[in-house]
Amino acid sequence: MYDESAESYAALMDGEIDLPIYADVLGRLAKRLAGVSGALIDTSCGPGHMLLRYHEQSDRDRELVGIDLSPKMVALASVSLGPVADIRLGDMRNLDEVETDSVAAVLSFFAIHHIDPEEVAFSLREWKRVLCPGGQLVVAAWEGTGSIDYGDESEILALRYTSGEIRDWAQAAGFAVDRCLVEPVSEMPMDALYFEGTAEGERTRAESDS
Numbered sequence: 001m002y003d004e005s006a007e008s009y010a011a012l013m014d015g016e017i018d019l020p021i022y023a024d025v026l027g028r029l030a031k032r033l034a035g036v037s038g039a040l041i042d043t044s045c046g047p048g049h050m051l052l053r054y055h056e057q058s059d060r061d062r063e064l065v066g067i068d069l070s071p072k073m074v075a076l077a078s079v080s081l082g083p084v085a086d087i088r089l090g091d092m093r094n095l096d097e098v099e100t101d102s103v104a105a106v107l108s109f110f111a112i113h114h115i116d117p118e119e120v121a122f123s124l125r126e127w128k129r130v131l132c133p134g135g136q137l138v139v140a141a142w143e144g145t146g147s148i149d150y151g152d153e154s155e156i157l158a159l160r161y162t163s164g165e166i167r168d169w170a171q172a173a174g175f176a177v178d179r180c181l182v183e184p185v186s187e188m189p190m191d192a193l194y195f196e197g198t199a200e201g202e203r204t205r206a207e208s209d210s
């Protein structure tokens with residue numbers, strides 16, 4: 001589906017990325033990452049708007065990695081970000097190529113509705129695995145219960161999750177909950193949730209001293 005709609009989705013995001021919520025969430029992430037070394041991985045980067053905005057607005061020196069399941073999205077993000085980010089075809093549920101405890105931040109914006117509850121819980125554990133202790137997680141998702149109506153493409157898996165579910169699964173995966181905001185979205189029949197968490201665990205002496 002996203003291969004077919006990648007260009008129109010990118011055009012939509014060209015406007016949406018200027019909404020204050022993105023500056024707010026990405027700006028706060030940059031502040032929380034001060035002193036935390038390592039890459040930021042967007043696990044479902046789409047055409048790359050979050051990575052580009054994060055780079056331009058907040059943190060020009062951070063290594064950026066974008067992953068997406070759609071080859072067309074990967075192609076668009078590669079053009080948009082150029083040398084600023086390493087964009088790869090991949091699956092957010094399985095970051096096998098990424099070392100344990102190696103990453104400063106994981107982003108997931110409006111993509112977990114395409115995986116079922118067990119996979120969300122599994123993915124949160126995988127993201128915790130790759131994050132260093134103190135690493136930051138930001139998840140944006142559609143809040144609520146039941147499925148999202150995709151009209152003609154009704155066979156597509158698209159599920160809403162409650163903020164309670166996300167908090168519970170994130171805590172079970174080893175994240176401390178820093179913030180979980182539920183916000184209405186203009187012209188949408190459902191709210192968005194923005195979850196921010198910190199990977200728990202001891203930082204090594206070398207990390208603490210640096």
Ligand SMILES: C[S@@+](CC[C@H](N)C(=O)[O-])C[C@H]1O[C@@H](n2cnc3c(N)ncnc32)[C@H](O)[C@@H]1O
Pocket residue numbers: 002013043044045046047048049050067068069070073090091092093108109110111114
């Ligand atoms: C609604 S778009 C959001 C894109 C981007 N995060 C944003 O907010 O602009 C959902 C994205 O998730 C990607 N996606 C869906 N399932 C995925 C998976 N299992 N692994 C990685 N990406 C996936 C789609 O290809 C699509 O680019």
